[in-house]
Amino acid sequence: MKLITAIIKPFKLDDVRKALVDLGIEGMTVTEVKGFGRQKGHTEVYRGAEYEVNLIPKIQIDLVVKDDLLDSATSAIVEAGKTDKVGDGKIFVSDVQGAIRIRTGEKDAEAL
Amino acid sequence: MKLITAIIKPFKLDDVRKALVDLGIEGMTVTEVKGFGRQKGHTEVYRGAEYEVNLIPKIQIDLVVKDDLLDSATSAIVEAGKTDKVGDGKIFVSDVQGAIRIRTGEKDAEAL
C-alpha cells in the first residue's frame, strides 16, 4: 500500500476528487494547509505597511491506495490538478505498512 | 518507531485520547480534516438547490510510537473509536526513521 499526499490549489479539490472517484478510489482525507514554495507570495499593503505573503492556502489530499493503483492515481491527480501556473503543487508517495478499518477491524487491503 | 495515523469521528477524539493515555502514550498530534469514504455524503438542500455533501468532518490523530506499542495502540484506537456505523474511520501505519525532541535534542526513542 502506498500513501499518496497531494498538495493542490484549493479550487481544484473538486476536480481532483472526481478524477480519483472515477478511478474507483473510495476514500481520501482532505486537510486545509498553507504552502510555501516557488509560487512566491506577493507583496501586499495593509494599513500602509508593505509585507510579503509567504504562505498560500492549499489543500492537502491524503489517500492510501493499493500498489497497483499508484500510477493511475498520481496521473489522475496531475491531470485534474494542473493549471500550468506556478503553485499547482506536489505529489509525494510513501510506503504504508498496514491499514485497519476501525468499524470492522478489517486489515490492510480490505480496509481501504 | 511507527507512525500511527488514525482518522476518526470528531466526537470520539476524547475517548480515543484517553484510551491512548491509559496505555502510557505521552504524545500525539491532532488535525481537523475532512474525509471522503464509504460514508457517502447525504443530499442536502440549500436555498432550493439539492447537492451532495461529500466531505465529512473527521479528526486525524498522528502518533509516533515505539514498535512494541504498535499493536496495543491500534487496538486501543479501534476499541475507543468504534461506533459500528459507517464512517468510523481508518488507521494507517508506516515507518518512521527518526525522531528528535526540539527542546533537548534527544533522539529517537528518547524523543517520544
Next chain:
Amino acid sequence: MKLITAIIKPFKLDDVRKALVDLGIEGMTVTEVKGFGRQKGHTEVYRGAEYEVNLIPKIQIDLVVKDDLLDSATSAIVEAGKTDKVGDGKIFVSDVQGAIRIRTGEKDAEAL
C-alpha cells in the same frame, strides 16, 4: 528523499521558515494542529467549572528534502524552534519514495 515533519510552537513558525529558507529549501507545507504531550495542559475555569486543557495549538511543518539536506534541515529546525521550555515539539523523519511536480510532471529530486 526524506519527509521531515516538525511540530513546533505557533509563534516560532516564521523563525523556522526563515532558517529553512536560508538553507536553500524551497518548499514546505504548514498545517495548524493541536498537540498533546508532556506540556500538560493547564486547568482552566469556564463559567465556574474547572477543566483540563489537553490540546495545545501547534504548527506542523512538512517538508520533503533530498537526503543530503536532512541533517542540516533538522538542525536548523531545532535551532530556530527551540525555546527551552516544554512543548517545543518534535521532529519526525521518514522515507519518501517519490515526488511529482503537478505543474510540469517532473519527478523526484527535480520535483522538489
Next chain:
Amino acid sequence: MLKKLLLSAIGLGVITLTMTEPANAAGEDTAYVFNTLLFLIGGFLVMWMAAGFAMLEAGMVRSKSVAMQCTKNIALYSIAGIAFWVLGYNLMYDGVDGGFFGSFTAFSVPDPSVDTGDYSAASDWFFQMVFCATAASIVSGTLAERIKLIPFLIFVVILCGIIYPIQGAWQWGGGFLSELGFSDFAGSTIVHSTGGWAALMGALILGSRAGRYNEDGTVNPMPGSSMPLATLGTFILWLGWFGFNGGSQLALGSLEDASSVSKIFMNTNLAAAGGVVAAIILSQVLYKKVDLTMALNGALAGLVSITAEPLMPSPLLSIIIGGIGGIIVVLAVPMLDKFKIDDVVGAIPVHLLAGIWGTLVVPLSNDGTSVVTQFIGVISIGVFVSVVSAIVWFVMKSTIGIRVSEEAELSGVDKAELGMEAYPDFSKS
C-alpha cells in the same frame, strides 16, 4: 381598558396624582403624541432585543448549533407577534377586572379610529407584544443544542398565546395580583421569571446536552463559539433595556413623566454596570480569572434585577441591586451545574433568579409595596408558569418527542435538523 397604567397608579402613589395635569399643561394632543412616541421608541428598542438574544445565544452555543439558534430566534420573534395578536393581547388586557384572565376573543387591538385614550392603541399593542417575545427568547437559550425545532416553536405559540398573557393579566391586565398590591414595574417577574420558569421546566424535562456532565460530578465545559457575538448580544440587550424599562413608565407627555423616564434610564444603566463590576470582581476572587461570559451575564442580571422597580431606587441602591444580581449569577451558574441542569446561556440565573431578587427587593425603595405581596406574586406566577410549562413539555415529550437523537446532537443540530452549517467555510468538527 385597564393597562399597565393601572399598575403604575397603584405602585407609584404620589407621582400618579399629578399624572393627568401635566398632560393638560402640555396640551392633551401633545401628551397623546408623546406617550405614543414613548411606546414606539420603547417598542423598537425592545424589538431590537430579539436580535440581542439571537447574537448572545449564537455566541454561547458551539458552532455546530449556531444556525439553529439563529433560526429559533427569528422564528420565535415572528411567532410571538402573531400569537400575541391572535390571542394574547385580549387575554391579557381585555376585561380582566381583578380576575385571572381577559377575553378569549381572537384578533386583538380595537379599531384604531377610536384612539381616544392617552396613547394610540396600536402603539400599546406593539410595546406589549415585544415584551411577550422577550419571554419566549429567554427559553430558547437554555434549551439550545439539543431540542428539536418544531416542538420548541409549538411551545412558543403556547407561551405567547396563553401562558404569558394569563399571568400578565393578573398584574398588568388589572387582575388579582394588581389588586393585591403586587408591583412589578417592567417585568422582573412577569417577563423574565416567566421566561425563566418555562426554561427551567424545559431544561429539567429535556435533560442536559450529551457529554455535559461526567459520572464523577464534574462538568465538561462547552465553550461558546463566539465571544464577540455574545458581547454584541449583551450590548444590544443593554440598549434595548432602556426601552424596556423606560417605556414601562407608559407616559412621556408631562414634566414628571419625562423626568421619571430619565431616572429610569439612569438607574437601569447603573444597575447593569453594577452587575458587570460585581461579576468581574467575584469571578476574579473565586477563579483568579475574569470570566467574560460571567461579566456579560452580570450585565443582564443587573438589568433584570432593576426591572421590577427602576424608578424609585436611588442611584446607589440601583448599583447595589444590580451588583447583587451579578453576584447571584456568578454563584448560581456553577450551582445549576451541580444539579445537572444544563442551561446553555445562563438564562435561569439571569432571568429567573435575578428576576425573583429584583421583585423581592422592590419594597426597599417603593413604600407602597410589601415583601409579602411581592412574594405572593413571585410564587403564584412561578407555580402557574412552571406547572403549565411542565405539562406542555411533558405532553410533547411523550408524543412528538422534544429531543434530537444523540447522533444528531453529536454531529450538531445545524447539520441534523437544518442540513446546513453556520460557518461552512471554516473546517471544524
Next chain:
Amino acid sequence: MLKKLLLSAIGLGVITLTMTEPANAAGEDTAYVFNTLLFLIGGFLVMWMAAGFAMLEAGMVRSKSVAMQCTKNIALYSIAGIAFWVLGYNLMYDGVDGGFFGSFTAFSVPDPSVDTGDYSAASDWFFQMVFCATAASIVSGTLAERIKLIPFLIFVVILCGIIYPIQGAWQWGGGFLSELGFSDFAGSTIVHSTGGWAALMGALILGSRAGRYNEDGTVNPMPGSSMPLATLGTFILWLGWFGFNGGSQLALGSLEDASSVSKIFMNTNLAAAGGVVAAIILSQVLYKKVDLTMALNGALAGLVSITAEPLMPSPLLSIIIGGIGGIIVVLAVPMLDKFKIDDVVGAIPVHLLAGIWGTLVVPLSNDGTSVVTQFIGVISIGVFVSVVSAIVWFVMKSTIGIRVSEEAELSGVDKAELGMEAYPDFSKS
C-alpha cells in the same frame, strides 16, 4: 415644494383632511418639532439598514468575498449621501410639477433659516437620502463575489444621483405617476423594485459566479460564510424598517398621525412575521427542512410587501400580504437559478418580486387606488430603471470591464481586489 406629503394627500383621503388641524391643536411649533423628530428617528433607523445590508451580505457570501462586501457597503452608503446631495434631491423634488424630473441644480437643501414648512428641510433631506442609499444597497448583494469594485461604485453614483431620483420624482416628487393616482406609501416600487431592477440587469450582464451552474442544469450551492451575521443583518433591517415605513407617514404632530405611525409599526411587524412563518412552513413542506436563509429572506420579503401600503390593511391582511411575500421568495429563489441568474443574497426575489406584489395589492385596502394605476407605476418605473441600468452596465462592461478575472474570482475578490482577507486568522481556502 412638493414632497412625499403630496403622495400621502392623494393616497390617504380622509385622514389627510384632518391633518393640519391637529397640528394646530398641538401647537404649530410643536407639530413642527414632532414631524422633524419623526424624520430624524426614522432617518437614523433607515441609516442603520445600511449596516443591516452589510451584515446580511457579509454573511451570505463566501468568506473569500466578505471584506469586499463590507467595503462596498460602507462605500455605497457614503457615495449615496454625497450623490443625493450633489444632484439627487433637487432632481427628485425641486419643481417636478407633474412632470418627469425636477431641477438639475447641484447641491440640494435650501437655506435652513427658511425652515417655515411643517418640518425642517434638513431632516427631510436626511430621511430621503437614506431611502436612496437603500436602493443602492440592494444592488450590491446580488452582484457579490464577482463584480469589480470601481465599476460598482460608479454605478452607485449614477443610481443615486440620477436613476433613483428621476423615477422617484414621478411619484414622491409630485410627478406624473402621482397625478395618475399611483400609490406607493414607503417605496415597495420606488425604492425596492428600483434596486431590484438595477440588480437584475447587473446580474444578467455580469453573469453568474464561476462554477455556480453545471452544464446539466444543476446548481452548486455556495453557502454563505456566516449565518449569525446574516441573521443579525436581517434583524437590523427589520428594526430599520420601522423607520422606513413609520417615518413615511411624514408627520407625527397630531393624534391622527401618531396613531397612523403606530398602526404602521404594527402592520410592518406582522407582515415580516408572516413572511418568516410562511417561508419556514413552505421550506419545510418543499424540502423537508427549514432553511434559515429562506426564513431570513422571508422576513425581508414580508417587509417589502407591506411597504407600499403599511397603514390601511388590517392586521390580518398585513400578515397575509407579508406571508405571500415569504412564499414568493421561497419559490422564486430556485426559479432564478433555473434561469442561471445568480443572485447571491436573494435580493431580486425579496426586493423586486415582493416589491411588485406589495405594490399591486395596495388597492385591496386602499380605496383611492386601482390595480391598473398600480400596474402602470410598476411597469413605467421598471422599464425606466431597467433600460437605463442596462445601458450603464453595458457601457462599463465594454469599456473598463465590470468583472474580475476568473483567477481573481477563484482565489476570492478579497485577496485579488483588496489584497486582504476578512478572517485572516482562520485557515481556509
Next chain:
Amino acid sequence: MLKKLLLSAIGLGVITLTMTEPANAAGEDTAYVFNTLLFLIGGFLVMWMAAGFAMLEAGMVRSKSVAMQCTKNIALYSIAGIAFWVLGYNLMYDGVDGGFFGSFTAFSVPDPSVDTGDYSAASDWFFQMVFCATAASIVSGTLAERIKLIPFLIFVVILCGIIYPIQGAWQWGGGFLSELGFSDFAGSTIVHSTGGWAALMGALILGSRAGRYNEDGTVNPMPGSSMPLATLGTFILWLGWFGFNGGSQLALGSLEDASSVSKIFMNTNLAAAGGVVAAIILSQVLYKKVDLTMALNGALAGLVSITAEPLMPSPLLSIIIGGIGGIIVVLAVPMLDKFKIDDVVGAIPVHLLAGIWGTLVVPLSNDGTSVVTQFIGVISIGVFVSVVSAIVWFVMKSTIGIRVSEEAELSGVDKAELGMEAYPDFSKS
C-alpha cells in the same frame, strides 16, 4: 448649574438669542419633554457606541485577543458609568464658575424632584456619562493585545472619575476655556482628543506588540481578525454619532432647535461620507488598492472632524472637513508606525489627530471663534491630559506592571489573562 448650554450660548450667537422664546411658544412643559427626549435618544445612541467600539476593536485585533477586547469594553463602559456618577459629574459641572474644576462632592445628580430646568437632570446625567465612556473606549483600542486587564481598568477609573471631568469642566462646565471663547460643540477635543492623548501616552509607555516592528524599520502587519465585525463597529459608531452630535444641541423643543439638530444630522452624515470617500481614493492612489480598514477609519475620522462644529458648516464644507479627516488617517497610520507607536485600531489618527483638525477648523464656519483660542483649548487640554495620563501609566508601570509577559502575549492575552478563547471551535494559532 452651568451645563453645556453655556458653551452653546457662547458659541452660537444669534441662534441662542431665540432659544428660550420658541420654548414658550411650544409650551414650557412641552419644551422640557422635548429637550429631555433629545438627551434620552441621544444618550442611548451614544451608549450604543460602546458596542461599536467593542466590535470595531474585536475585529481589528488578532483572534487571540478578541475575548479580552470584549471584556475590556463591557467593563470600561460599566466602570465609566459608576465613576462618572461617584465623582465625575459634579467635578465637571458643579460650581466650576470659570475655574478649573467643579466640586469633589461624591454621588452626582441632584434630587430629581427639583427638575425645574429646561430638561430632566437625570437625562442630562445620562447624556454626559455616555460621552465620558466614549473617551475611555478610545484608549482601549490603541493598547490592545498587550496591556494587562486590571491596570487598564484602573486607568479607566481615573480617566472617567478625574481626568475627563476636569478638562471637561474647563469648557462644558463653564470653566476658563469657555470664558476664553473656546468652542467645541460636541467634543472633538474634549472627548476624542482626550481619549486620544491618553491612548498615545499609554502606547508610548507600554511599547509596541511583540514582533510588530523589525530592526530594519519595516512593519509586520498584524491583520485584524474579522473585517465584518470591524465594519459593523464602524456602522454602529456612525449611527451613534447622530446622538453624539445631534444631542449636543442640548435642546429640541423649538423650531430653531429642531432645525439645528436636523442640520447636524445632515452635516454629520456628509462628513463621515467625505471621510470614507477620501480614504478610499487616497488608499487607491497610494497603494493601488482600496484598504477597507482605512475606509472604516476614514468614516470615523470624518465624524470626529465635524464633531467640534457640526451645525454651522455648509454641507459642502462638512464634506471637505470630513474628507480631510479621512486623508489625515490614511497618512498618519503609517506615520505612527514609523515612530514605532503601535496603535492597534488607529485610534490616535482617528480621535486625536482628526479631533485636533476638527477643533482648529471651527473658525471657518463659526464667526464667534478664533484659531488662537481654538489652539489654546487644544493645547491646554492636550498638555493636561497627556501629563496626567503619563504619570498614571508610569506609576502603574513601576508598581503593578502594565504589560503581560512576552509568553502571554505570544500565546494571546485571551488565553493568558482570561483563560479562554474567543472562537474556541476554530483551529488556529
